[in-house]
Amino acid sequence: MKKISILLVGFLLIGCGDTNNTNIEMNIPQEINSPEVQEYLDSLPDNDMNSPEYELPADPGEQGKEELLGIDSNDNGIRDDVEIYIYNKYKNDENKRVAYSIFSQDAKSVSKILKNPERGYEDEIYKIFSRNLQCNEYWIRKKSKNTDIDHYFELGNTYNLTSSKFKDIIYDTRERQKAYFTYQASLGGHSFSLGKNTIDDCDQNITILDK
Numbered sequence: 090m091k092k093i094s095i096l097l098v099g100f101l102l103i104g105c106g107d108t109n110n111t112n113i114e115m116n117i118p119q120e121i122n123s124p125e126v127q128e129y130l131d132s133l134p135d136n137d138m139n140s141p142e143y144e145l146p147a148d149p150g151e152q153g154k155e156e157l158l159g160i161d162s163n164d165n166g167i168r169d170d171v172e173i174y175i176y177n178k179y180k181n182d183e184n185k186r187v188a189y190s191i192f193s194q195d196a197k198s199v200s201k202i203l204k205n206p207e208r209g210y211e212d213e214i215y216k217i218f219s220r221n222l223q224c225n226e227y228w229i230r231k232k233s234k235n236t237d238i239d240h241y242f243e244l245g246n247t248y249n250l251t252s253s254k255f256k257d258i259i260y261d262t263r264e265r266q267k268a269y270f271t272y273q274a275s276l277g278g279h280s281f282s283l284g285k286n287t288i289d290d291c292d293q294n295i296t297i298l299d300k
Contacts (some may be wrong), residue, residue: 122300123300125297126297126298126300129298133293136163137165137189137193138172138175138176138189138190139189139293139298145172145173146162146163146173147169148169148170149169149170153170157268159171165193166200167193167196168196168199168200170258170261171196172193172196174255174258175188175192175196176189182247184248184299186298186299187248187295187299188248190291190292190293190298191221191224191225191228191248191250191295192248193292194221194291194293195221195225195250198217198221199259201217202269202272206275207272208275209271209272209275210275210279215281219281220290221250222250222251223286224286224291225248225250226286227286227287227288228248228291228299229241229244232244232299
């Protein structure tokens with residue numbers, strides 16, 4: 090019991106020392122990238138979510154719902170409210186760089202539906218969204234290669250471009266929902282060929298982003 094008391098007193102004396110001499114710097118671990126990855130990240134525009142210089146836009150609130158195309162304050166092709174959702178959903182994810190890239194690619198396509206929804210087939214807008222899905226599928230298959238089927242489905246659920254939640258965020262007003270339904274109707278009665286799911290379907294080099 091005496092030994093324990095001595096240790097406690099010693100600990101308290103150390104903790105109660107001169108505060109002018111006890112400024113302890115916390116070394117917070119920083120993400121360390123390979124030169125190849127860092128060079129690629131540095132090459133991205135500042136308004137890309139994977140750029141080291143990226144800054145999250147402010148929440149547009151109800152003002153962002155007043156116009157069909159919404160607000161894109163940093164001019165990166167993604168509506169601010171959608172961008173905030175993607176960023177916050179994946180900011181602590183182990184695959185956040187790939188998630189930012191693939192979901193950004195898909196979100197940038199939305200304006201094409203909203204602008205001319207009735208020309209979804211004539212303007213081949215469907216090919217853009219098909220390409221987004223093929224990029225996503227390429228990465229999921231590559232990531233789950235040599236693992237069990239459960240891992241494939243887990244990735245598919247976590248990084249799901251067609252999830253109802255993501256669609257609800259994108260088409261969050263009556264006008265946007267109407268545009269989406271019009272787009273879907275424009276595709277009726279047509280046949281479509283399946284893509285090959287390759288890295289060429291991706292806007293960015295997700296192989297590097299996945300390192």
